[in-house]
Amino acid sequence: MAARPATKPLVSALPPRKAGEVRYWLLKQEPEAFSFDDLLRAPKRTTCWDGVRNYQARNYMRDHMAVGDQAFYYHSNAEPPGIAGICEIVRAAYPDHTAFDPADDHFDERSDPDAPTWYMVDVRALEAVDPVFPLETLRTLPGLDGMLLLQRGSRLSVQPVTAAHWKRIRAAIAKR
DNA sequence: GCCAACGTTGGC
DNA sequence: GCCAACGTTGGC
Numbered sequence: 001m002a003a004r005p006a007t008k009p010l011v012s013a014l015p016p017r018k019a020g021e022v023r024y025w026l027l028k029q030e031p032e033a034f035s036f037d038d039l040l041r042a043p044k045r046t047t048c049w050d051g052v053r054n055y056q057a058r059n060y061m062r063d064h065m066a067v068g069d070q071a072f073y074y075h076s077n078a079e080p081p082g083i084a085g086i087c088e089i090v091r092a093a094y095p096d097h098t099a100f101d102p103a104d105d106h107f108d109e110r111s112d113p114d115a116p117t118w119y120m121v122d123v124r125a126l127e128a129v130d131p132v133f134p135l136e137t138l139r140t141l142p143g144l145d146g147m148l149l150l151q152r153g154s155r156l157s158v159q160p161v162t163a164a165h166w167k168r169i170r171a172a173i174a175k176r
Numbered sequence: 177g178c179c180a181a182c183g184t185t186g187g188c
Numbered sequence: 189g190c191c192a193a194c195g196t197t198g199g200c
Binding site for chain 2: 054055056153155
Binding site for chain 3: 154
């Protein structure tokens with residue numbers, strides 16, 4: 001058994017939230033499906049984050065997100081890929097009803113309405129990051145060691161971001 | 177469009 | 189429980 005590479009210190013279990021603590025996240029979305037501009041144009045600048053079908057991503061949403069947490073809105077499969085906006089969680093996890101709808105792309109026949117498998121949260125746009133702050137630039141910033149997004153093969157669509165990384169990135173965006 | 181990396185599935 | 193096959197993600 002080879003040693004687990006040092007580049008893989010996944011934050012799978014987060015410590016308990018302290019009273020009043022704000023947590024930070026990164027939410028991936030393909031702009032072709034729903035861009036940050038789409039969110040700005042949505043009623044109340046709010047949408048439900050439906051369609052997550054990965055257990056780890058679900059666990060972060062269901063077990064660790066709270067109203068008031070903030071998140072980077074990240075455009076994946078985009079040109080360029082990068083941070084397109086800042087948003088906040090405005091509703092904590094509740095069942096993802098799209099899993100119950102056979103007509104929906106994200107239908108999952110195994111998700112039982114009486115014991116839902118999949119959950120979503122509601123997010124509201126706070127401000128655009130315009131132009132997009134590119135992944136390529138994130139890779140050049142010091143102080144982002146261990147950031148999940150920057151690790152090879154990282155595909156998780158809901159990722160925790162440490163407060164230190166959040167501050168570092170916000171500062172880099174502001175100073176640009 | 178390519179393809180490496182990943183998560184899930186299912187045979188055994 | 190192992191692990192090969194498969195489908196998906198997402199940068200490039």
